[in-house]
Amino acid sequence: MSGNCQVSYEGRASSTLGWGERLLIIKTDGSVLVHRPEGYEPVNWQPAGCVFQVEVEDEELRIRAARLQPREVLNIFFNRVLHLSTLTLTDEGDFSLYVSEQDMKRAILLAPKLVGEDFRPLTSEKELGAAGFVDVVGEDSEGRLVVVEIKRNPAGREAVRQLQRYIKAVGMRTERPLRGIIAAPSLTREAQALLSREGLEFKPVSLKRCYEVLKFEKTRKLSEFFPE
Amino acid sequence: MSGNCQVSYEGRASSTLGWGERLLIIKTDGSVLVHRPEGYEPVNWQPAGCVFQVEVEDEELRIRAARLQPREVLNIFFNRVLHLSTLTLTDEGDFSLYVSEQDMKRAILLAPKLVGEDFRPLTSEKELGAAGFVDVVGEDSEGRLVVVEIKRNPAGREAVRQLQRYIKAVGMRTERPLRGIIAAPSLTREAQALLSREGLEFKPVSLKRCYEVLKFEKTRKLSEFFPE
DNA sequence: ACGTCGATCTCGAAC
DNA sequence: GTTCGAGGTCGACGT
Numbered sequence: 001m002s003g004n005c006q007v008s009y010e011g012r013a014s015s016t017l018g019w020g021e022r023l024l025i026i027k028t029d030g031s032v033l034v035h036r037p038e039g040y041e042p043v044n045w046q047p048a049g050c051v052f053q054v055e056v057e058d059e060e061l062r063i064r065a066a067r068l069q070p071r072e073v074l075n076i077f078f079n080r081v082l083h084l085s086t087l088t089l090t091d092e093g094d095f096s097l098y099v100s101e102q103d104m105k106r107a108i109l110l111a112p113k114l115v116g117e118d119f120r121p122l123t124s125e126k127e128l129g130a131a132g133f134v135d136v137v138g139e140d141s142e143g144r145l146v147v148v149e150i151k152r153n154p155a156g157r158e159a160v161r162q163l164q165r166y167i168k169a170v171g172m173r174t175e176r177p178l179r180g181i182i183a184a185p186s187l188t189r190e191a192q193a194l195l196s197r198e199g200l201e202f203k204p205v206s207l208k209r210c211y212e213v214l215k216f217e218k219t220r221k222l223s224e225f226f227p228e
Numbered sequence: 229m230s231g232n233c234q235v236s237y238e239g240r241a242s243s244t245l246g247w248g249e250r251l252l253i254i255k256t257d258g259s260v261l262v263h264r265p266e267g268y269e270p271v272n273w274q275p276a277g278c279v280f281q282v283e284v285e286d287e288e289l290r291i292r293a294a295r296l297q298p299r300e301v302l303n304i305f306f307n308r309v310l311h312l313s314t315l316t317l318t319d320e321g322d323f324s325l326y327v328s329e330q331d332m333k334r335a336i337l338l339a340p341k342l343v344g345e346d347f348r349p350l351t352s353e354k355e356l357g358a359a360g361f362v363d364v365v366g367e368d369s370e371g372r373l374v375v376v377e378i379k380r381n382p383a384g385r386e387a388v389r390q391l392q393r394y395i396k397a398v399g400m401r402t403e404r405p406l407r408g409i410i411a412a413p414s415l416t417r418e419a420q421a422l423l424s425r426e427g428l429e430f431k432p433v434s435l436k437r438c439y440e441v442l443k444f445e446k447t448r449k450l451s452e453f454f455p456e
Numbered sequence: 457a458c459g460t461c462g463a464t465c466t467c468g469a470a471c
Numbered sequence: 472g473t474t475c476g477a478g479g480t481c482g483a484c485g486t
Binding site for chain 2: 037
């Protein structure tokens with residue numbers, strides 16, 4: 001539905017939007033999107049689960065979309081409707097995204113040599129309480145603990161700081177010598193500087209490589225289900 | 229535009245989406261949204277600035293939206309079109325969001341007593357280089373430096389850790405006694421524990437209060453322009 | 457329910 | 472140009 005409208009929001013914050021022509025989308029799950037003629041993001045919205053109220057008053061169409069938890073209300077007033085259509089869409093298509101950060105971790109656990117020839121993973125995820133969650137902890141051939149921070153995108157300073165914190169937190173709990181490795185497709189210049197200053201390491205891990213490892217694992221799994 | 233389609237994306241990641249009925253939105257700035265019948269977020273999209281290519285092949289309509297920097301491509305194949313409409317929307321309406329974190333800072337600078345009766349702001353923003361940016365630094369009636377970390381939402385542990393870092397960084401540069409205050413609508417349980425353990429403080433600052441301060445300031449400003 | 461973290465995050469500002 | 476932090480972030484997962 002599109003037309004000339006005015007929007008106000010009250011909830012986690014408050015906002016107002018003056019008169020103008022926009023596209024309004026209301027989905028069957030009770031989510032709402034108000035799109036201006038430009039930009040990827042909706043100017044106003046409401047997540048799924050809204051309760052609606054529609055009424056006409058003073059030659060204006062008012063649509064109210066309210067949500068509890070958190071309590072927030074979106075009000076849309078139309079004084080002219082350019083276009084209206086309702087569709088019932090049936091969509092059973094599968095969506096799949098390849099090589100997320102999660103996938104990288106799985107790939108590294110499946111093929112630890114992605115991180116280093118002598119790397120042996122010990123635990124993965126949620127090991128530390130206070131400082132956060134380490135992606136992977138392992139050890140090398142010299143018995144040193146290896147803390148691995150995985151990034152899907154070129155790792156920046158923030159990744160190094162994260163690794164620092166993890167190293168520090170792990171250091172509190174062990175006497176073993178420590179190594180910190182960032183596993184990512186690449187490293188930004190600044191992160192490189194920080195990294196070497198801190199005595200940490202970088203191991204380039206390409207998405208393609210991960211994809212191949214996972215694909216291989218998938219076919220292996222399948223072949224277990226359908227043995228020759 | 230809506231219809232039965234199939235989508236594939238290749239770029240920062242890769243994804244495929246099987247056949248199904250969706251809503252496709254193409255905006256004048258070259259942004260693309262593919263919406264499934266449910267959910268707030270588009271299942272596939274492309275930010276503004278795409279180059280398009282449309283062609284019909286084997287009874288299918290193919291829309292290609294490509295973007296450089298980063299290099300990524302979205303391909304949409306329609307085998308049935310349910311609905312198509314093009315609109316030229318003119319939208320000059322002003323959008324304003326009240327009480328952002330920025331607004332909270334402005335409100336606190338305008339009404340320092342929001343942080344404490346004896347709080348006097350000295351500087352705001354970008355004071356520290358290494359550890360980041362402190363929201364506000366001030367002093368109290370006893371001459372202690374007060375570092376204020378502002379959060380718009382209930383402050384969690386991360387806010388406390390941030391404040392810790394700032395305190396530490398400020399401590400390196402001065403001999404004056406220090407106080408650290410988190411100014412936010414509320415504080416999570418865990419953050420509370422961390423906070424008291426670290427000897428830091430919490431000052432509840434409601435969005436509504438900030439809103440009122442800013443509104444007051446606005447009317448004051450206006451009255452200066454239009455004096456009696 | 458709350459807290460934490462990733463995201464094809466997007467977006468804007470600062471450097 | 473890149474980097475960095477905020478977002479009514481959203482959504483997922485774990486507690």
